[in-house]
Amino acid sequence: MLTRRAAALALLATPAVAQSRSVRVVVPFAAGGVIDVVARILAEPLGRELGQTVVIENMPGAGSVIGARAVARAQPDGNTLLLSGAAHAVIPALYPDAGVDPVADFAPVALLGQQPFVVAVHPSLPAQDVPGFLEWLRGKAGQARFATTGIGAASHLAGELLKQLAGVEFEVIPYRGTPQAVTDLVAGRVDFMIDSQTLIAPLMADNRVRGLAVTTSVPSALLPQLPTLQAAGVRGYESASWQALYAPAATPAPVMERLSNATRAALSDANLLRRYAEAGVQPLPSAAVPFIAAEQARWLPILRATGARGG
Structure with missing residues (x-):
């Protein structure tokens, strides 16, 4: 014992x-x-x-x-x-x-x-709102470049949901991390990304990217000026990190x-x-x-x- x-x-x-x-x-x-x-x-x-x-x-x-x-x-x-x-x-x-x-x-x-994601585009894109962005994507016929922090990451899933619900196509460009993806968006090497409002908001304030919408079903307290994707016409859309x-x-x-x-x-x-x-x-x-x-x-x-x- x-x-x-x-x-x-x-x-x-x-x-x-x-x-x-x-x-x-x-x-x-x-x-x-x-x-x-x-x-x-x-x-x-x-x-x-x-x-x-x-x-x-x-x-x-x-x-x-x-x-x-x-x-x-x-x-x-x-x-x-x-x-x-x-x-x-x-x-x-x-x-x-x-x-x-x-x-x-x-x-x-x-x-x-x-945390809500933000749909953010490079300022050179003609789209000023979500309907204009979707029209631009359809005109690109799958050639638009979408930056994501990796296949299977929440940002990638948000993009795939947009494809499914809005009926659009685009090329997915995976990165090893968010900072690298943001760098290429600001430089214009990719056209858009869907990612953290923490990272996107300062870039919007400096006019280095253009925010179009948030991905949650309710507006963001951090970026109240942005509509939700649902309100902007993508019915049923909701995703978050x-x-x-x-x-x-x-x-x-x-x-x-x-x-x-x-x-x-x-x-x-x-x-x-x-x-x-x-x-x-x-x-x-x-x-x-x-x-x-x-x-x-x-x-x-x-x-x-x-x-x-x-x-």
Whole structure:
């Protein structure tokens, strides 16, 4: 029979209570995009609630697969987490042999937030509004160039939804990260993109891009002058960038409860909410599991219909 001391030492050695000085949060995209922005806003208040330092590690590549795989294979002790978005939900469509399942291999900790995308065009385009833009796209007969932060990323999915609902075609130009895509849009090497209002709003203010609409069903508080795509004539259109925090699937229930409680507390932090508002990020109070399941059910058929595969 174990002595009380031996039993205590054995318990401390289990993943259920293992705690290092730091928590590694893997962001499976390059720095500079909205998911990275949310991760860095969350890091300080989450670390304070956990009593640990939260370290953000960007691990881009193969869509979001490389980062997701690293977290799925990590020790399930609460010290390695994944912060990702819509791309995580569509891994099976793009990378059927990825060796990682976005549902079976992960336990959602919490939804973190969502943000409207902006349809933004280079100022050289003649389109001044959404109807004019759609007319211009149809005239280009599939030759317009659409920048996205990667096949399967939320920005790409937003573009594919526009194709489907507006009956337009265009060439998809994938980039390794948002900053590279924005650079090429400003330079006129691509015609338009659908991406974070945090990144697009300053470019609009400097007249380096022209914003035409937001992608959510209600107007943006950050850019109230822009109509929604629905109001501008694309019936049924709604998409947004959302972010969620995940742990490896085998993470014990007490650890998951600790992570969930700490994340909820961090999301109510006044400074975090202020920084969210400045970045145009809205809290997302929905329950994580049904929300993510619904997003996967929504986007997988759209992506599979394109025949797209991850490179």
